[in-house]
Amino acid sequence: MTHTYQITGLTCSGCQNKVQSLLSQIKDVQSVDISLAEGTADITMSQHVQTKTLQDALKDYPKYQLSEAPHSHHSMSMEMDAENQSWLATYKPILLIFAYILTIAVIAGNAMDHGFMTMTAMRVFMSGFFLVFSFFKLLNLQGFADSYSMYDIVAKKFRAWGYIYAFVELGLGLAFTLDIAPFAVNAITFVVMTVSLVGVLQSVLNKRKIQCACLGAVFNLPMSTVTIVEDALMIAMSGVVLLGVL
Known part of the structure; x- marks a missing residue:
């Protein structure tokens, strides 16, 4: 399953890589795809990970704030566009x-x-x-x-x-x-x-x-x-x- 989250505080590719690295270390997280331009993170999980767990992974870096986004389920059409x-x-x-x-x-x-x-x-x-x-x-x-x-x-x-x-x-x-x-x-x-x-x-x-x-x-x-x-x-x-x- 893949869910989309809003992330604020991302100002450069270094921020992007840092947040991506921190979130990828969480158990059951399979992949993390962050859009610096949109301030979003598409997180693929083997089983559901609570938002609080994701937020706790960033707690040592308070400038990065993660929250749930509307329509967080990553649609099949978006995945197909990326693959194509x-x-x-x-x-x-x-x-x-x-x-x-x-x-x-x-x-x-x-x-x-x-x-x-x-x-x-x-x-x-x-x-x-x-x-x-x-x-x-x-x-x-x-x-x-x-x-x-x-x-x-x-x-x-x-x-x-x-x-x-x-x-x-x-x-x-x-x-x-x-x-x-x-x-x-x-x-x-x-x-x-x-x-x-x-x-x-x-x-x-x-x-x-x-x-x-x-x-x-x-x-x-x-x-x-x-x-x-x-x-x-x-x-x-x-x-x-x-x-x-x-």
């Missing part, structure tokens, strides 16, 4: 970023006298990936950390990891750019992205409707197989390089 939204329109930002990074990587791989250099192209791609994605995370570090803690297996238990992770990506991007310690850098990439993928897989398989934190809190991208492919691609590239070094 253009896939291309939803993922346009991340697709454009991948296209730009891939183009630069291909150009770099061809800029050699010995034919196409696959390893060079992969290194440039990974460099661009981490630098661009860390940039978006650092635009709203708190918002990213709030969103990331909703599904990452490490950030759930150690919230500071969300803040650290953005700088880990930045460091990896710079290391790939400068071609520093290839084995160590690719090994770190393999481990970090594998751990990240576990949380993504859990969320997608459990069909949790939460925001993907890959582009920080700047774009409201839903968690989906696109996120799985993104992480898996980086794991595969780093794995190939590690095998080549060995």
